[in-house]
Amino acid sequence: MLNPNWLNTFVALVDSGHFTKTAEKLFMTQPGVSQHINKLEKACGHSLIIRTKKSFVITEQGRLVYHYAKKLMFAEHTLFEHLAFDDPYSGDCTLACSGSVSLLLYPKLLEIQCQHPNLVVKLKAAPNHQILFDIKEGVIDQGIVTDIPNKIFYDAKELGKEELYLVVPANIDTDVDISKLTMELGLIHHPDAEHYLSLYFSQNTEQNLEQVDISSIPIVGAINQISQILEPISTGIGFTVLPKSAVESFHNVNRLKVIKLNKPVIETLYLVKQKQRVLPARFKTINNVVERIWR
Structure with missing residues (x-):
């Protein structure tokens, strides 16, 4: 049997990319x-990495060993999960959601963790498809997504709804054709930009926005840090689409303007887990917090 300490070191090395x-x-x-x-x-009996002067490249044998080690680590995590199954205030809870949802959710989860120090909350920001993949592979326990997933693989519960905002600089005249305005300003891209933009335009029948080819909109900036997405817009650069909560939590909201529509664009949020998986008791503690946010 391979030494688990060596495997743990190898996984940490591959994940960090640096000795x-x-x-x-x-x-x-x-x-x-x-x-x-x-x-x-x-x-x-094989080289797992090819060493260079300042870094390394993982070999195909290394990839196999890496995935093997990750499965062992997940099996160990599951074992400890079972051992502490009925303790509602102890153990790890892994959850993934979009970056904008994490801004709203994480402070609430930290409050419950402060009350119960043995309850360890691990929150990951990721796009919908990655969240569903990670749940299916057992990398995370639960996720919050905006599309109803395949019921063959997942159990889903509706959490609530949130309005999407198309945000432009505060000094922009919005009494114009929105499709032309977005082309002129250009998009501030972020990990969920295409999803939010396609949802916003497909639901919006005003000015025939549903017919706009979003791939033709020029990109004038990109950022993967959710708290900084609105920074360029507040300085007069570009536009983007984000949930209402992400916009309202921005520190310079007075330097932004939201396009007003006759019919708001709404996204539905779902709490998702593996099909028929019975989660430990601690997830009831976590989910009570999650569900209260959108009640």
Whole structure:
């Protein structure tokens, strides 16, 4: 059997992409990390990484070992999950959602974690397709998505609805054709931009926006940090589409303008888990917090 400490070091190395960062994360020396990798390679009988001057490239054998190690780690996580199954205030809870939803959700989850220190909340920001994939593969326990997933693989519960805002700089004249305005301003792209933009335009029949080809809209900036998406717009650059809560939480909201529509564009949020998976009792504690937000 392969040494689990070596496997853990290898997974940490692949995830971080750097020997020094791995050593810091595992409270080891860099030579200690190298020693673990060398021993693992010897035990496997194959090179797992190709070393360069400042970095490395993982081999195909290394990928196989990495996925094997991840499955072992997940199996161990599941074991501990079962051992603490009935404790509603102890254990890990992994959850994924969009970056904009995380702005609203994470402070509430931190409040419950402060009340119950043994309850460890791990929140990941990701697009819909990645969330569903990670749930199916067992990487995360639950997710919040905006599309009803395939009922063969997932159980889904409607959480609530939220309005989407098309946001432009405060000094822009919005009494014009919106499709032309978006082309002139250009898009501030972010991980959920295409999803929100397609939803916004497809639901909006005003000015024939549903006929706009969103791929033709020029991109004038891009950022993957949710808290900074509105920064360029507040300085007069571009436009974007975000949920209402993300816009209202922005620190310079007075420097933004929201396009007003006769019929608001609404997205529905769903809480999703693996089909027929019975989650530990601690998820009832977490889900009570999640569900209260959209009541």
